[in-house]
Amino acid sequence: MSDNAVLIQDLVKKFGDFTAVNGINLNIKKGEIFGLLGPNGAGKSTTINMILGLIAPTSGKILINGTDIQKDPRSARKQIGIVTQETVVEPELTAEQNLMIFGKLYHIPEPELQKDIDFALKLADLESFRHSYAGTFSGGMKRRLETAKSLMHAPELILLDEPTTGLDIQNRAKIWDLLRNINQKQNVTILMTTQYLEEADQLCDRIGIIDHGKLIALGTPAELRQKIGVSSVIEITAEREDIPKVAKAFEKVGLDAKVLNNKVTALGGSNATKKIEMLVKEITAMKIQIHNISMHEPTIDDVFLKLTGSELRDTEGAYSTGAKGTFMMGRR
Numbered sequence: 448m449s450d451n452a453v454l455i456q457d458l459v460k461k462f463g464d465f466t467a468v469n470g471i472n473l474n475i476k477k478g479e480i481f482g483l484l485g486p487n488g489a490g491k492s493t494t495i496n497m498i499l500g501l502i503a504p505t506s507g508k509i510l511i512n513g514t515d516i517q518k519d520p521r522s523a524r525k526q527i528g529i530v531t532q533e534t535v536v537e538p539e540l541t542a543e544q545n546l547m548i549f550g551k552l553y554h555i556p557e558p559e560l561q562k563d564i565d566f567a568l569k570l571a572d573l574e575s576f577r578h579s580y581a582g583t584f585s586g587g588m589k590r591r592l593e594t595a596k597s598l599m600h601a602p603e604l605i606l607l608d609e610p611t612t613g614l615d616i617q618n619r620a621k622i623w624d625l626l627r628n629i630n631q632k633q634n635v636t637i638l639m640t641t642q643y644l645e646e647a648d649q650l651c652d653r654i655g656i657i658d659h660g661k662l663i664a665l666g667t668p669a670e671l672r673q674k675i676g677v678s679s680v681i682e683i684t685a686e687r688e689d690i691p692k693v694a695k696a697f698e699k700v701g702l703d704a705k706v707l708n709n710k711v712t713a714l715g716g717s718n719a720t721k722k723i724e725m726l727v728k729e730i731t732a733m734k735i736q737i738h739n740i741s742m743h744e745p746t747i748d749d750v751f752l753k754l755t756g757s758e759l760r761d762t763e764g765a766y767s768t769g770a771k772g773t774f775m776m777g778r779r
């Protein structure tokens with residue numbers, strides 16, 4: 448059998464004149480946690496839905512563990528567990544009943560089914576909610592139940608479409624634990640999509656950055672950070688009206704400034720500390736009030752900024768799906 452859990456070749460999906468996925472080549476190795484990272488409308492769900500065989504590619508090929516999803520969808524799909532972007536637990540059933548129904552759909556025999564349910568509830572940290580109705584669960588609990596459910600038929604690969612979007616940080620961390628657990632203890636390969644840079648950075652072995660249907664970067668978090676090739680990033684925030692002047696100060700000290708709302712950033716290079724001193728001097732002379740000044744190791748956020756000239760939305764807080772490019776700046 449193949450070393451690749453998923454192999455994607457020249458994948459294209461057009462909706463009428465619009466190209467949602469534009470020639471993606473990608474392999475997901477067995478045993479890894481792979482994160483497909485991209486903003487709203489990048490083509491993440493479209494790609495996932497093609498891997499699942501739910502929508503047909505316009506062209507290109509997808510192999511699941513060596514099996515062509517289009518030629519043998521049944522056999523390919525049997526190997527996959529799925530957590531969709533919309534939560535689909537049955538609210539009027541208990542946690543246990545939700546898992547039971549799913550197990551029966553997969554014809555898991557009765558004695559095993561009970562064991563699998565116990566195991567799934569434990570994994571999802573929902574043992575004490577076994578008999579509670581799923582409709583009463585928080586968003587995070589529903590997500591955990593769904594993730595556990597996707598493992599009931601013991602797949603080797605699970606696909607999760609934005610498993611943590613809209614959850615608060617505690618609930619996100621619980622999902623991360625759950626995914627790490629599944630990956631390490633059950634040896635399940637994970638392909639997930641996310642809009643959270645921080646999540647991809649912390650959780651994933653490899654990351655593919657997707658934008659406008661194209662894979663624009665691929666590598667480990669460390670490799671992607673190296674891509675921007677500098678030791679540190681300088682960031683200054685100030686009143687919005689002062690930002691053009693702050694940007695000028697950056698230019699004056701020889702830094703290539705990027706402006707995002709009330710923030711100016713630049714790659715600091717090897718003498719970033721010295722540059723900060725110079726910046727503070729310049730900006731103080733302009734009598735501008737700095738809100739915050741910081742220097743940090745490059746994150747995937749910086750990689751994304753460097754690659755696309757725009758920033759992914761903030762990693763915290765609510766957002767709405769489907770509104771294409773709502774948080775993108777200065778590009779669309």
Ligand SMILES: Nc1ncnc2c1ncn2[C@@H]1O[C@H](COP(=O)(O)OP(=O)(O)OP(=O)(O)O)[C@@H](O)[C@H]1O
Nearest residue numbers: 462467486487488489490491492493494768769771
């Ligand atoms: N059935 C469809 N018909 C027409 N256009 C579609 C269809 N499905 C998706 N699209 C478009 O294709 C693009 C990619 O959509 P997709 O849902 O794959 O993005 P995404 O990366 O999953 O975004 P999000 O983070 O919002 O879930 C979007 O511009 C979307 O409007």
Ligand SMILES: [Mg+2]
Nearest residue numbers: 491492493532
């Ligand atoms: Mg999506």
